Amino acid sequence: MAMASFLERNLTLRQLRLISQLGRTPSLSKSAELLNTTQPALSRSLAQLEATLQVRLFDRTTKRISPTPAGLSMIQHADRVLGELMLAEESLRDLRGGVSGELRLGILPVFSAQRLATAMLRASQMLPHVRLMVQTHEIEDLHGALQDGRIDLMLAHAEWTVDLNRVEVTPLYEEFSSIVAAPRHKLALKRSPTWAEAANERWVLPPHRTPLRPKLDRMLSVHRRPGGPHPTDIQADSASLALHLVRSSGLLWATANHYAEDYERRGLVRRIAMPGELLRGPMCAFRLRKEAMNTPTRVFLQCMQEASTGEVEAY
Incomplete structure (x- = not known):
């Protein structure tokens, strides 16, 4: 079991409420009133806390207190912890009531x-x-x-x-994208294919409104041979259709890596070892x-x- 951190061992919820309250109310007397204690008791509690943490959290004057940089950090953390506890209490109440x-x-x-x-x-x-x-x-x-x-x-x-x-x-x-081909496709069997080689193959392209499409279009426009004629690509919004096209017609397809891994495990396609991802x-x-x-x-x-x-x- 991992050893508890210094703050876990030394910081209490009561002290977190003290830090949070002082962050909202820069007055010892008013904060003491809201915390149902006295000003001297609150001052002692704050001094003990600072001694435990070995850092000054608040600068004091006769009328006001103001957080130091360390105090600002602790106020933020105290508010977050207390807020999470309030949310946990709300969730438990709802779950007990059968939300x-x-x-x-x-x-x-x-x-x-x-x-x-x-x-x-x-x-x-x-x-x-x-x-x-x-x-x-x-x-x-x-x-x-x-x-x-x-x-x-x-x-x-x-x-x-x-x-x-x-x-x-x-x-x-x-997430990141993977490019797949039929298991015996020449690029699937190559150890280090290039983007130029991939660009001059036929592709199954996703619809224009998908985030992968502009990445593919840019790659094809940069790496396809100038002048043409260029390979005729096919656009499809169905993963099942794209998979059939890849397997039966030798087209390339960029898809989700978790899909590519699953298809590859089943022997349907092979991922191509491209020098990078189109989208991550x-x-x-x-x-x-x-x-x-x-x-x-x-x-x-x-x-x-x-x-x-x-x-x-x-x-």
Whole structure:
């Protein structure tokens, strides 16, 4: 068992409440009144705390106190810990009362199904009376549904620009893209293929509104032979169709790495050892700030974050 940290061993909830209160009320007498104690007792408690931490948290005058840099840091941490405890109490109260209702999730087709399923099953155990509802759409439709209140959470990549004053973003896991081909494709068998070689093959392209498409278009425009004629690509928004095209016609396809790994394990495709990824970045949970963080949302996000720890995924 890991040894408890210095603060775990020496800091009490009562002291955290003291720090938090002094951060909001820069008066020892008023803070003492709000904490149901006397000013001398509060002063002694603060002095003992500073001696334990071996750092001065507040500068005092006859009328006011002001936090030092260390004090500002501790106020922030104290508020966060106390806030989390309040949320935990609220969640426990709701769970004891049998919280019910529904939680509407909007996800991208390339969001990790394994992670999502793990989170949903765990959340269902904790919220047996809450119905989890999942919709799968492309990013523009998901964003519109979030703004209109038709979904409670959007699970998507961070490529989409949002107004952070209106939308809260919680990072979940990092993803990257992989390029696949039929198992006996010449590039699949090559140890170090180049982007120029890949660009001059035929491709199954995703729809224009996906974040991967502009990356692919840029790569093809840079590396395809000038003048042409160029290979005739195919656009498809179906992963099943793309997979059949790759296997039967020798086309290349850029897809989520977790899909690519699964297809490769089943002997359907082979990942090409390209010198880099076309797209890499975090998958996140997005929610409207104006909507209160209720217990189902909080529990699901916690389950999703726990399910998201692990290997890097792809899109």
